Amino acid sequence: DAKTTQPTSMDCAEGxxxxxxxxxxxxxxxxxxxxxxxxxxxxxxxxxHGLKNNETNxxxxxxxxxxxxxxxxxxPHATLRDTAVYYCIVPPRLTSNTGKLIFGQGTTxxxxx
Amino acid sequence: DTGVSQNPRHKITKRGQxxxxxxxxxxxxxxxxxxxxxxxxxxxxxxxxxxxxxxxxSRLLSDRFSAERxxxxxxxxxxxxxEQGDSAMYLCAxxxxxxxxxxxxxxxxxxxxx
Numbered sequence: 730d731a732k733t734t735q736p737t738s739m740d741c742a743e744g745x746x747x748x749x750x751x752x753x754x755x756x757x758x759x760x761x762x763x764x765x766x767x768x769x770x771x772x773x774x775x776x777x778h779g780l781k782n783n784e785t786n787x788x789x790x791x792x793x794x795x796x797x798x799x800x801x802x803x804x805p806h807a808t809l810r811d812t813a814v815y816y817c818i819v820p821p822r823l824t825s826n827t828g829k830l831i832f833g834q835g836t837t838x839x840x841x842x
Numbered sequence: 843d844t845g846v847s848q849n850p851r852h853k854i855t856k857r858g859q860x861x862x863x864x865x866x867x868x869x870x871x872x873x874x875x876x877x878x879x880x881x882x883x884x885x886x887x888x889x890x891x892x893x894x895x896x897x898x899x900s901r902l903l904s905d906r907f908s909a910e911r912x913x914x915x916x917x918x919x920x921x922x923x924x925e926q927g928d929s930a931m932y933l934c935a936x937x938x939x940x941x942x943x944x945x946x947x948x949x950x951x952x953x954x955x956x
Contacts, residue, residue, distance in 0.1 A: 761943070763943055763944075770949075771949060771950075772846070772933050772935070772947030772948050772949055772950050773885060773933070773935075773945075773947045774947065775944050775945060775946070778943065778944070814884075816884060818943075820943050827890055827897065827898045827942070828873060828875065828890060828937060828942030828943055828945065829875075829887040829890065829898065829900075830875075830877075830885075830887065830943065830945065831887070832884025832885045832886070833884055834883070834884060835884055
C-alpha cells in the first residue's frame with residue numbers, strides 16, 4: 730500500500746475552512762486517494778475519493794497535487810459536528826483487490842466554537 | 843434505517859467465554875468486512891466476504907476467531923475462549939463489489955473481556 734502521512738491533530742474555528750493535508754509520496758499512477766472520518770463512538774464514514782482531478786461533493790472537496798504525492802481534504806465551513814478523526818487511505822490497485830482498507834492514525838480535527 | 847446494523851452494541855464477558863456478534867449489511871451489498879479497533883488506533887482489517895464466500899483472512903484472525911455469512915446476507919463473528927487482549931470495538935462494513943473501497947460501516951460492537 731502507498732504509505733500515507735498525516736498530522737496527528739489540528740484545530741479549526743467553527744465556520745472556517747478546515748484543510749487537512751495528507752502525504753502519499755509513493756502512490757502509484759492508478760491508485761486512488763480515499764478519505765474517511767470517524768466521529769467519536771461511531772463507525773468510520775466515507776467522505777470522498779479521487780485519482781488526479783479535484784473532486785467535490787456535499788461533504789467536502791479533495792485537492793490532489795499535480796504530482797499526486799499529496800492531497801488536501803477541505804471542509805469549507807466546519808461545524809462542531811465535524812470534530813472527528815480523519816483518515817487518508819490509498820488502497821492498492823491489484824487485480825484481485827479485496828477492499829481491505831488500511832487505516833493509519835489519522836488526523837484528529839477539533840472544531841472549536 | 844437501511845444502514846449497517848450490529849448487535850449487540852456492547853458485550854461484557856469473562857475470560858474464557860465464547861461470544862458471537864452479528865452484522866446486518868445494507869441489503870443490496872454483496873461484500874461484507876470485519877475490522878477490529880483498539881483504543882487510540884485506526885480500524886484493522888480482519889476478514890471479508892463476497893456473498894457467502896470468505897475470501898481473505900488477516901493474520902490477526904487467530905484460530906479462536908471464526909466468521910460466517912451463510913446465506914450471503916447477515917454475518918456472524920465468533921470468538922472462542924476470549925482473552926483480555928480481545929477487548930476492542932468490532933466493526934462491520936459492507937459495500938458493492940464494484941465500489942469496494944466505498945464502505946459503509948456499522949456502529950460497532952464494543953467487547954470488554956474481564
